[in-house]
Amino acid sequence: MAYRDHIIQEGTESTETVMLYTLSTCIWCRKTKKLLTELGLGYSYIDVDLLDEDDQDEVMAEVEKHNPASSFPTLVVNEGEKVILGFEEGEIRDLT
Amino acid sequence: MDEKVVDTESIRKYYESLKVDNFSRGYYLNPDDEFTLDLVESLLVNEKRYGYPACPCRLAKGIREKDLDIICPCDFRDQDLTDYGTCYCALYVSKKIRNGEKGIGPIPDRRKDNGARSKMENEKCEKMKLNLPVLRCKVCGYLCAREEAPETCPICGADKDRFEQFI
Numbered sequence: 001m002a003y004r005d006h007i008i009q010e011g012t013e014s015t016e017t018v019m020l021y022t023l024s025t026c027i028w029c030r031k032t033k034k035l036l037t038e039l040g041l042g043y044s045y046i047d048v049d050l051l052d053e054d055d056q057d058e059v060m061a062e063v064e065k066h067n068p069a070s071s072f073p074t075l076v077v078n079e080g081e082k083v084i085l086g087f088e089e090g091e092i093r094d095l096t
Numbered sequence: 097m098d099e100k101v102v103d104t105e106s107i108r109k110y111y112e113s114l115k116v117d118n119f120s121r122g123y124y125l126n127p128d129d130e131f132t133l134d135l136v137e138s139l140l141v142n143e144k145r146y147g148y149p150a151c152p153c154r155l156a157k158g159i160r161e162k163d164l165d166i167i168c169p170c171d172f173r174d175q176d177l178t179d180y181g182t183c184y185c186a187l188y189v190s191k192k193i194r195n196g197e198k199g200i201g202p203i204p205d206r207r208k209d210n211g212a213r214s215k216m217e218n219e220k221c222e223k224m225k226l227n228l229p230v231l232r233c234k235v236c237g238y239l240c241a242r243e244e245a246p247e248t249c250p251i252c253g254a255d256k257d258r259f260e261q262f263i
Contacts, residue, residue: 023152023153023154023155024141025138025141025142025152025153026138026152026153026185027131027134027135027138027152027153027185027186028153028185028186028202029153030134048155049155049156056155060155069204069205069208070155070208071153071154071204071205072153072154072155085202086202086203087202088202
């Protein structure tokens with residue numbers, strides 16, 4: 001799980017863990033990060049496009065478990081208790 | 097992105113040319129300038145990174161042949177505009193959305209289930225006997241009957257390798 005070194009923590013982690021899979025070039029991913037910050041929710045993220053091929057494959061296998069379409073952003077709460085696909089503003093706001 | 101890989105002037109220029117070119121072809125860019133400029137910047141980042149403007153909202157492989165269908169404008173733009181009023185990343189929008197009569201939200205990525213359908217269509221078409229193959233631009237649907245696809249699609253400007261044999 002070498003890719004784990006590339007995960008970045010934003011804000012303070014709360015009791016719920018929020019893992020966000022993103023692309024550095026994706027504007028919807030950026031909107032999601034911004035909204036989480038605005039809501040004061042701590043989260044971890046990884047920009048998959050910036051990883052090398054091996055790491056990308058590992059991460060995508062993980063993303064696919066939660067989201068077979070492997071689209072971005074994929075937001076995973078508590079290891080899969082809840083999964084939000086895309087910038088679904090209402091669903092993200094409901095996390096607070 | 098913390099570091100600017102592409103300068104502001106290049107982003108502005110590319111944005112203006114996309115806007116003008118597409119308007120003349122009946123396509124509209126997202127009217128949210130801030131959003132669209134960010135998207136255009138990402139397209140230029142990908143152009144530098146991969147050598148072609150891969151969709152900013154999809155994971156590119158970095159190998160042109162594998163990413164052909166997601167080079168902007170992607171193979172799925174027109175169908176997504178019809179069904180949802182925006183393309184997947186929302187660079188392109190319908191007239192209604194451009195005029196503010198309809199809002200924009202996230203849409204599903206149709207990339208994964210597209211292969212099966214086009215294969216079926218091709219098999220159906222192979223039954224016809226023609227003097228020349230009919231070639232189709234996967235970006236805009238332009239059809240031409242000739243031995244080889246044109247260098248550049250005369251309708252949408254897509255490169256030769258975006259063509260498929262249709263019949």
